[in-house]
Amino acid sequence: MTVRQFKVWRGDSAGGQLVNYDVDVNEGEVVLDVIHRLQATQEPDLACRWNCKAGKCGSCSMEIDGMPRLACMTRMSTFEEDETVTITPLRTFPVIRDLVTDVTFNYIKARETPAFAPPKDVAPGDYRMQQVDVDRSQEFRKCIECFLCQNTCHVVRDHEDNKAAFSGPRFFIRAAELDMHPLDARTDRKEYAQKEQGLGYCNITKCCTEVCPEHIKITDNAIIPMKERVVDRRYDPLVRLGRKILRRDQLEQEAVAVTTLHPAHPTPQPDGTAPINWHRELTPPMGADVDEKGHLPLNELLSDRVGANSPFGDDVEFPVDPTKLNYYHPEQKH
Incomplete structure (x- = not known):
């Protein structure tokens, strides 16, 4: 002793x-x-x-x-x-x-996150998933909610005002897990993460991954894929071109649907163009590309390749000098 x-x-x-x-x-x-x-x-x-x-x-x-x-x-x-x-x-x-x-902030964000939505056409007890889908989301289920990732995330650590609009890395992996889940009936996980959870605030410094005691690759396997899927849908140049080409036909179809469903209460757009049918049936998600055995191509996701450099540097030694950490808080002057 x-x-x-x-x-x-x-x-x-x-x-x-x-x-x-x-x-x-x-x-x-x-x-x-x-x-x-x-x-x-x-x-x-x-x-x-x-x-x-x-x-x-x-x-x-x-x-x-x-x-x-x-x-x-x-x-x-x-x-x-x-x-x-x-x-x-x-x-x-x-x-x-x-x-x-007081970690109440995290439980508030947990309640705000939409829960798993079971498929309507599958009875409880009849759910079936391929093992590859189970393995893909299992990593995120290892989270023990220690909230170290939430603590080290500078978006909320350094800016108190961001807490209202930012859920944090713990709930980004929850959104990613549900978005990857083949039985989840919700199709707006990516949009919700972008608009309600503040996914765009994250600049992927990987601090959250660095401190995770369960070694979850929060940034590489959850946040970055979610960001990529949001970008694919919103900003892909080919998709945007296709929207511009097809927009007139789409609006005309929606106008007919609105007039049929709600002829007395159409919802015109601000610019006076054809109204939008807010009650139209959403387009179902595209099916995933699978091989001849029905497996998803997960080579990129499951690869053991090394990610980006650690934010603490490659020559980090412990104990770490707190004044040299990228999320170190200097004494604030009041």
Whole structure:
């Protein structure tokens, strides 16, 4: 057993400070063990949220030496013996007390995200999926909702005003999973992600992927594919040309449908052109290209190729200097 130096943030929503502690540390222990010993021997009122101590509940999220981590999965052997380890709460969310933060924002966004929509023509118990579709979405289901990705995302971390219009990476992978699901009946996942979840705010710095304890490739396998599908539908030059060529016929057909369905209440466009039928049947999604065995071409998605460089640099060493992180918060002047 050796004595190690720690700085732990103590305070509440009104303010606080880092307090120095000397705590005994045994070989093989993790940071959560140290916090428990500190509670047992020196600070019985130190607030810390935890549950499983196995890296599966996501409760003990905090920042250790400036890096968002799970306390139960961060071994003390990661740090030098003469190093002072700094432990602070997640900076993106309001502090309740000490190391406990209010992550209500994430549960609000979870309620706003449209749930799985079962197919109307398939009875419960008769759902069938190919194994390749199961494997594709299984990665996103590993999420333990530790909200480290939400914490490190600079869109909400650095700009409080963005929270109303931005759901964050945890819910982008939820939208991507449902958009990839072959039995999900909703066809507007991409549009919802773009318009309601703020997908366009993300500039794919991969910070969320870097801190994910479940090693989910959030950026490469969820956010980028969703962005590509939105762009394909909205900005592809051939698609836009086709829309311009076919728009007149489309409007004429919609005008006839509107007059038939609602002859007394047509909905003209602002420029006075033919009205739009808001009650028309949506075009069903295009079927996926499959091979002779009925498998989807997922070579790109499932490849083991290396993605873009880490935002922390290729020569990163731990412990990370918090002043050198790209999401480091300087002290704000009030």
